[in-house]
Amino acid sequence: MKIIIAGGSIAGLSSALTLGCVGHDVHVYERSETPLRGRGGGVVVLRHMLRFLEQHGHFTQEMISVPTQLRRRIGTDGQLISEEPEKLPFSSWDSVYRSLCSMLPADQISYGQEITGYTERDNGIEVHFGAGNSILADILVAGDGGGSRIRAKVFPEHVPTYAGYVAWRGIVDESTFTPSSIETLVNAFTMFRESGHMFMAFLIPGINGSLEPGRRRFNWLWYRNENDPSVMNKHLTDNLGQLHHSSIGPGRLSSESISELCQLAREFLPAVLQQLVRKTQQPFFQSIYDALSPSFSLGRIVLVGDAACTVRPHTGSGTSKAADDAISLAEALGHEYGNEVQPALQSWASRRREEVEKLLRKGPELAAFFGLGHNSTANF
Ligand SMILES: Cc1cc2nc3c(=O)[nH]c(=O)nc-3n(C[C@H](O)[C@H](O)[C@H](O)COP(=O)(O)OP(=O)(O)OC[C@H]3O[C@@H](n4cnc5c(N)ncnc54)[C@H](O)[C@@H]3O)c2cc1C
Numbered sequence: 001m002k003i004i005i006a007g008g009s010i011a012g013l014s015s016a017l018t019l020g021c022v023g024h025d026v027h028v029y030e031r032s033e034t035p036l037r038g039r040g041g042g043v044v045v046l047r048h049m050l051r052f053l054e055q056h057g058h059f060t061q062e063m064i065s066v067p068t069q070l071r072r073r074i075g076t077d078g079q080l081i082s083e084e085p086e087k088l089p090f091s092s093w094d095s096v097y098r099s100l101c102s103m104l105p106a107d108q109i110s111y112g113q114e115i116t117g118y119t120e121r122d123n124g125i126e127v128h129f130g131a132g133n134s135i136l137a138d139i140l141v142a143g144d145g146g147g148s149r150i151r152a153k154v155f156p157e158h159v160p161t162y163a164g165y166v167a168w169r170g171i172v173d174e175s176t177f178t179p180s181s182i183e184t185l186v187n188a189f190t191m192f193r194e195s196g197h198m199f200m201a202f203l204i205p206g207i208n209g210s211l212e213p214g215r216r217r218f219n220w221l222w223y224r225n226e227n228d229p230s231v232m233n234k235h236l237t238d239n240l241g242q243l244h245h246s247s248i249g250p251g252r253l254s255s256e257s258i259s260e261l262c263q264l265a266r267e268f269l270p271a272v273l274q275q276l277v278r279k280t281q282q283p284f285f286q287s288i289y290d291a292l293s294p295s296f297s298l299g300r301i302v303l304v305g306d307a308a309c310t311v312r313p314h315t316g317s318g319t320s321k322a323a324d325d326a327i328s329l330a331e332a333l334g335h336e337y338g339n340e341v342q343p344a345l346q347s348w349a350s351r352r353r354e355e356v357e358k359l360l361r362k363g364p365e366l367a368a369f370f371g372l373g374h375n376s377t378a379n380f
Pocket of ligand 1: 044149320
């Protein structure tokens with residue numbers, strides 16, 4: 001089949017790889033003019049995504065992740081509250097992205113091509129592009145992220161719900177600090193939490209994938225409860241005065257938001273964590289939403305990754321879920337589906353939605369345990 005994929009990020013690339021493997025003619029259209037870079041922060045690379053990368057390419061856990069040895073919780077004065085051994089494979093969004101990109105033939109992805117709509121035809125689906133052209137395909141896979149335009153067209157009644165908290169995020173080079181000032185943060189997943197907020201920091205590979213001490217980067221995330229719409233609007237207005245729906249990327253926060261972030265850090269964080277925030281050149285901001293599409297497929301359209309369902313970031317499962325979407329979709333569209341593509345898509349969609357719903361429930365439970373969001377049952 002001829003399959004068009006909207007979005008060349010984690011879900012879109014994973015789907016292109018698996019669908020290509022089972023013999024389909026796939027092409028990815030990404031609206032960004034250039035390959036994506038430095039877009040996301042650190043990610044925990046869970047088992048499924050690692051297996052995916054190992055099976056489809058030549059990247060192993062050791063090559064893309066900085067394993068931590070300990071999970072540490074510290075208090076307001078920086079004192080150690082608890083410490084336990086824990087190995088978590090922390091990587092960066094860039095490393096996962098680069099691994100996926102390196103496996104997809106370059107002629108299967110086009111940049112600077114925004115998909116603006118589609119028309120269902122008897123013999124396929126006509127996909128429309130910003131430049132005014134259209135291409136007829138058998139299936140359109142929407143890997144166009146949490147704010148999916150395709151999902152909005154397929155299910156206009158569906159609106160993502162705000163979870164009641166935001167994430168400030170940042171990445172800062174390990175080399176910015178003297179080794180003694182960050183000693184306690186190296187080799188550990190460090191956590192600080194108090195009523196209504198939780199801060200996490202861990203090392204991730206350098207921008208070019210380096211795992212060498214001194215060339216890695218710290219990734220930090222600071223989740224904070226926020227229910228004041230005026231505060232949200234202020235932080236979601238970028239340095240050019242444009243208001244965004246749910247996130248502001250690196251380099252786009254207004255100077256007012258950055259100074260407010262630094263002020264909050266001074267007020268609430270232990271000194272060792274304050275320095276991470278202060279030295280971060282391009283912090284970014286994200287409000288946390290839950291989105292579960294009413295179905296993962298309609299007609300010849302399929303939703304994958306965050307377009308299908310956005311899981312809470314602290315479950316660390318977004319990239320693995322995207323990989324599982326891609327694997328299960330390719331299995332459903334392997335050799336067994338015969339000529340009836342739409343029933344095969346429907347049956348995949350209902351199976352996959354059930355599996356994902358279980359994962360989705362974990363997020364609010366974990367957030368409530370951490371005292372984050374609506375219905376938090378703070379446990380400190
Ligand atoms: C704060 C935070 C922390 C996170 N931490 C983790 C973690 O630790 N572990 C983990 O596994 N996951 C984590 N995630 C989630 C993870 O990043 C995503 O779930 C995963 O990358 C899947 O994203 P995606 O490919 O579906 O969508 P996106 O990465 O949003 O990509 C969508 C792509 O589609 C393109 N696009 C959009 N519209 C169009 C269009 N009309 N035409 C063409 N292209 C289009 C966009 O330019 C973009 O490249 C985190 C997320 C957040 C917000």
